Amino acid sequence: MAKRKPFRIASLFKLLAMVAVCFWSGLPIALIFISSLKLPRDIFASPPSLFFTPTLDNYARLWAEAGNIFQGLLNSLIVTIGTMSLAVLVSLLAAYAYSRYRSRWLSVSAFFLIAIRLIPPIVITIPLFPAVNALSLNDTHFILIILYTAFFVSLGTFVMRTFIDQIPRELDEAAIIDGATRLQVITKVILPLSAQGIVAVAVFIIVFAWNEFLFAFIFTSSFAKTAPLALAELNDSFDGVQWGVVFSAATVQLVPILLFIIITQKYLVAGLTAGATKG
Amino acid sequence: MKGTRIAIAPYVLIAPAQLLVIALIFIPALYVLFLSFHTSSFGAQPIFVGLQNYAAILNDGYFWRALTNTVIVILIVVHAEILIGLGMALLLASWKWGRPAILAIILAPYAVTEASAVVIWRFLFDPQMGVVGQALTAMGLPTLEWAVEPMHGLIMVSLLSVWLHLPFTFIILYAARLAIPTDLYEAGAIDGATPWQQFRRLTLPLLLPAMLIAMLFRYIFAFRLFSEVWLLTGGGPARTTEVSAVYLYLEAFRYHSFGTASATGWLLVLASFGLAYVYLRSIYKEMFRGQA
Numbered sequence A: 001m002a003k004r005k006p007f008r009i010a011s012l013f014k015l016l017a018m019v020a021v022c023f024w025s026g027l028p029i030a031l032i033f034i035s036s037l038k039l040p041r042d043i044f045a046s047p048p049s050l051f052f053t054p055t056l057d058n059y060a061r062l063w064a065e066a067g068n069i070f071q072g073l074l075n076s077l078i079v080t081i082g083t084m085s086l087a088v089l090v091s092l093l094a095a096y097a098y099s100r101y102r103s104r105w106l107s108v109s110a111f112f113l114i115a116i117r118l119i120p121p122i123v124i125t126i127p128l129f130p131a132v133n134a135l136s137l138n139d140t141h142f143i144l145i146i147l148y149t150a151f152f153v154s155l156g157t158f159v160m161r162t163f164i165d166q167i168p169r170e171l172d173e174a175a176i177i178d179g180a181t182r183l184q185v186i187t188k189v190i191l192p193l194s195a196q197g198i199v200a201v202a203v204f205i206i207v208f209a210w211n212e213f214l215f216a217f218i219f220t221s222s223f224a225k226t227a228p229l230a231l232a233e234l235n236d237s238f239d240g241v242q243w244g245v246v247f248s249a250a251t252v253q254l255v256p257i258l259l260f261i262i263i264t265q266k267y268l269v270a271g272l273t274a275g276a277t278k279g
Numbered sequence B: 001m002k003g004t005r006i007a008i009a010p011y012v013l014i015a016p017a018q019l020l021v022i023a024l025i026f027i028p029a030l031y032v033l034f035l036s037f038h039t040s041s042f043g044a045q046p047i048f049v050g051l052q053n054y055a056a057i058l059n060d061g062y063f064w065r066a067l068t069n070t071v072i073v074i075l076i077v078v079h080a081e082i083l084i085g086l087g088m089a090l091l092l093a094s095w096k097w098g099r100p101a102i103l104a105i106i107l108a109p110y111a112v113t114e115a116s117a118v119v120i121w122r123f124l125f126d127p128q129m130g131v132v133g134q135a136l137t138a139m140g141l142p143t144l145e146w147a148v149e150p151m152h153g154l155i156m157v158s159l160l161s162v163w164l165h166l167p168f169t170f171i172i173l174y175a176a177r178l179a180i181p182t183d184l185y186e187a188g189a190i191d192g193a194t195p196w197q198q199f200r201r202l203t204l205p206l207l208l209p210a211m212l213i214a215m216l217f218r219y220i221f222a223f224r225l226f227s228e229v230w231l232l233t234g235g236g237p238a239r240t241t242e243v244s245a246v247y248l249y250l251e252a253f254r255y256h257s258f259g260t261a262s263a264t265g266w267l268l269v270l271a272s273f274g275l276a277y278v279y280l281r282s283i284y285k286e287m288f289r290g291q292a
Helices: A004-036 A057-065 A068-100 A104-116 A121-134 A141-164 A169-177 A182-193 A195-211 A214-219 A227-237 A243-263 A265-278 B002-035 B052-058 B061-093 B099-111 B114-124 B131-138 B150-178 B182-190 B195-222 B227-232 B244-254 B258-275 B277-287
Strands: none
Touching (some): A004 B061, A004 B099, A004 B150, A057 A243, A068 A195, A068 A243, A068 B002, A104 B277, A121 A214, A121 B244, A121 B258, A141 A195, A141 A214, A141 B002, A169 A182, A195 A243, A195 A265, A195 B099, A214 B227, A227 A243, A243 B114, A265 B150, A265 B195, B002 B258, B052 B258, B061 B099, B061 B150, B061 B244, B099 B150, B114 B150, B150 B227, B244 B258
């Protein structure tokens, strides 16, 4: 019995630590939602009010006064879907090549792909900004899609490769003996069997593209302005006064992607882990 | 015939990926190197000036201020993340119930964009409205004057940076912890190892590779820090909270001095490769193992 007491203290300590962890991670997000449902007088209440009458007032004002947030969400959706499709396609093809073929030049190119990803994104904006303007690609969804893809194709390729490596080569060879081309092998054999890897890659690319700020800030201004940028501008223009509206804007930007990562949690974990250990 | 097909196919397959990376990252990066030896601005022909741009930024107090700030923030953020992430990973691994729900809560900040993170952390520390701000005031402690005090601004940036990126660090360590076979712990328990001995002799050495990987990635990515600072303080007051990426942005897009911006950029590239040297070398060795 003497051994039980310290054990109990240890569990109490663990419980407290776990409560602290959940507060640290979850409380700031919970406050975004809760505050978005508060009238200004409840937001400014001291001490913070737990009981208040929820209102959709802030959302109505967001719709009326800062409608470009919704345009931003649409732009973010376009850019996110575009990036995901392009990055997954390009990564899948490259991953197949790196998984199934060996040669010195392939190794060199794989090393190049990994090394190039270490270049900080802001560095390349210096020459790209005038170049993008000259090509009239500024403020388009297209420029964001190809830039995001360029920065994520390396991670995407090597995460996908770890999944393709697990598919037995005998399946490729059997298909080729049956008269399939390499492209058919990829679409008919590899694609269905590496579905998990494709989802894992898609998930972190989607989260990145939905939330990215730097490139959106430099390359878009109105037509293709994404939600994070619209949110940042709203935050600046309403400085300190319109917290409720800002929180409602943050909520509409956050809820879709938060639900998405909760649903795809398993793949997110798999993708991030594979990316850190293999890429 | 078969030989040529095998030789060409992989290069066709990697071509789209390589072309994107070459056109959008590699060539621009080389052009930045070229620009760093020239004076250049919008619509002006670059003029060769040798190492003048590098001399100019190395003699610029703001450059050193920004670099010092970057280093301070990286040192706080990365090490805090590794320590907290390790604690959280070990805690959750030994937890009995509700693990998927807790995991979802821990991962949630991963879904938050920097602009929202800035809003919520400003709100939390607001002396009048914020939970943390009010608690600090109630306890008679000073609150974070992030808009006035440079060091407070950097602490605030570090706090919200840790909050945003902890899910990544955590998940690497958590996955590594779950990969340790339980029979190792059972064997340790049979041999009468105390929890501390188990941690010291078993958990820590086995988690070390994952900790180093997480740390390396976070060093490289924390070095790019831009949005959090830009959205919180804009580098102010009076350029005191600038970090290197903000310095580069201002040189390029506010002062239109592409030469000095490029010199800063190229130093950032070199620093990133320097940080990643060990990592790149190990990847290189692995890739070319057994190839003449």
